[in-house]
Structures are given as structure tokens and as C-alpha cells.
Amino acid sequence: METRDRTPDQLVDLGENVHRLIKYEGELDQGFAAEVARLAHGEKFYTCIQCGTCSATCPVSHYMDFTPRRIIAMVRAGFREEVLRSFTIWLCASCYSCTADCPREIKITDVMYALKQIAIKEGIYPKRFPIPVMAQEFYKIVKKKGRNNEGKLMMNLALKTNPFSLLRYAKVGLKLFRTGRVTLREESIRNHGEIQTLLGAVDRAREAAK
Numbered sequence: 115m116e117t118r119d120r121t122p123d124q125l126v127d128l129g130e131n132v133h134r135l136i137k138y139e140g141e142l143d144q145g146f147a148a149e150v151a152r153l154a155h156g157e158k159f160y161t162c163i164q165c166g167t168c169s170a171t172c173p174v175s176h177y178m179d180f181t182p183r184r185i186i187a188m189v190r191a192g193f194r195e196e197v198l199r200s201f202t203i204w205l206c207a208s209c210y211s212c213t214a215d216c217p218r219e220i221k222i223t224d225v226m227y228a229l230k231q232i233a234i235k236e237g238i239y240p241k242r243f244p245i246p247v248m249a250q251e252f253y254k255i256v257k258k259k260g261r262n263n264e265g266k267l268m269m270n271l272a273l274k275t276n277p278f279s280l281l282r283y284a285k286v287g288l289k290l291f292r293t294g295r296v297t298l299r300e301e302s303i304r305n306h307g308e309i310q311t312l313l314g315a316v317d318r319a320r321e322a323a324k
Contacts, residue, residue, distance in 0.1 A: 137193070142191060142192030142193065142194075143192045143193075143194040144192050145192075146189060146192050146193075146194045146197075147159070147160070147189050147190045147191075147192065149232070150189050150225060150228050150229060150232070153227075153228035153231060153232070154221060154224040154225045154227065154228040155221070155224065156220065156221060156224065156225060156228075158218055158219055158220045158221075159186075159190075159220060159225065160190065161218045161220065162186050162187075162190070162218060162220055163217070163218060164183060164186075164187060165183075165217060166181075166183045167212070167215050167216060167217060168181075168182040168183055168186070168212035168215070168216060168222050169181035169182050169183040169184075171211045171212055171215045172207075172211060172212055173207060173209060173211065174205050174206070174207050177201075177205055178200075178201060178202040178205050179200050179201050179202055180196075180197075180200050180202045181202070182202070182206075182212055182222055182226075185197060185200070185202055185203070185225075185226075185229075186220075186222070186225065189225070189229075195238070197229060198229065198232060198233045198236065198238040198239075199238055199239075199240075201240065201243075202226075203226050203229040203230050203233065204230070204239065204240070204243060204245040204246060206223065206226040208223055208226075208227075209223075210223050230246070230249070233246065234246055234249065234250060242274070242275045242276065243275070244271060244275045244276075247271055247274050247275055248267070248271050251267055251270045251271055251274070252267060255267060256309065257309060257310060257313055258306070258310075259300055259301065259302040259303070259306050260302060260303035260305075260306035260308075260309040261301045261302060261303055261306075263297075263298070263299075263300050263301065264296050264297075265291070265296040265297050265298040265299075266298055266300065268287075268296070269298070
């Protein structure tokens, strides 16, 4: 995998300004694949034949730093940090094309979701990258009120990623506020405490299953 800003002892010069990182087996996370498989309910995860169908059918693979096929291979090999720091897991469109076309019936989209969960939990993702920030803000609002608020979600997302984007979309935003399509007024379900109880039970069950 190509890399930059590494110390000389970590790099091997392959010519034409291409460098590749050498990682010894002892540095790999041997339990990473099992962790991902458990979260993704991926009993077929280990049957991947590396045919590349997932990468070929993915509509956004050309924007990814690692294709879905490579992500699967890297997870199984134990490249935890490289996978969690990649942009690939955040660019997944959740279209399920890879899952539908996989000849081994591997739930690749669920694998991507599992990797997102791990990355968010460990705080390993590109800073100010909007997708993981939006996921966290959405979860916080729903957990607190039981219902999403688009206006608050948009404001929190902009403030935590790129505050200047508020100026760029100010005209459209004002129109949405005027027509009532977006509001900062929070709505709540009647028994929102039940949502917190449910999510808390899910978290405890997940911890117990480890």
C-alpha cells in the first residue's frame, strides 16, 4: 500500500518515487478479522475467493483508496490501522450491489458498517470528515429525543466539519426555514426514555458478547 511521511527505516524505495510500507507479521492484529466477522454476522467472511466482483460492481470504487476486495483481504490479514484509517469505509454508498453479486454470498456492506462502528468507537477516522460526524450527531439526537431534527443535524454537522459551509448554503437554508421544511425546533416522542433504555440494552449485550 502506498504511504507518505514515513521514517526512512519504514520505507523501501521501489524506484520512480513509489514507496511501500513493510509490516511484519507480529505487527498485524490477528483478531481483527474475527472482530469484524462477529459484528457483521459474517460467518461467510472467511470464504472470500478474492474474485474482485465486489470492486467491479461498486459504483464508487474508483474514488476509494482501497477497493472492497482489498479491504476484505486487509481485514483478514490483520491490517487494522490501515483499514480503519482508510476513506473506503466512509465512501461506501450502501447500495448492496457487492452483497447481491458476491458469488460467496458475503454481506460486504455489513462488513463496511462493522468497520465504521469500530472506527467511530475508537475515534479513528479522518478529522472533520462529514460522514462519521453526521453518523454520531444523528445518533445523539435520536438517542436523546427519539426523533431526528434535520435543522439541528445540519447545524451541528457544519460547525464540527466546515463552519464556512453555512455561508455557502445560506440562501438555500433560509428558503427551507421559511417554508417550514427545516426547523431548529426539537421534536420528541412521548416516551423518549424508552429509546435510551433500548439502546443501552443493545450496548450491554454487545459488550457481553465479546
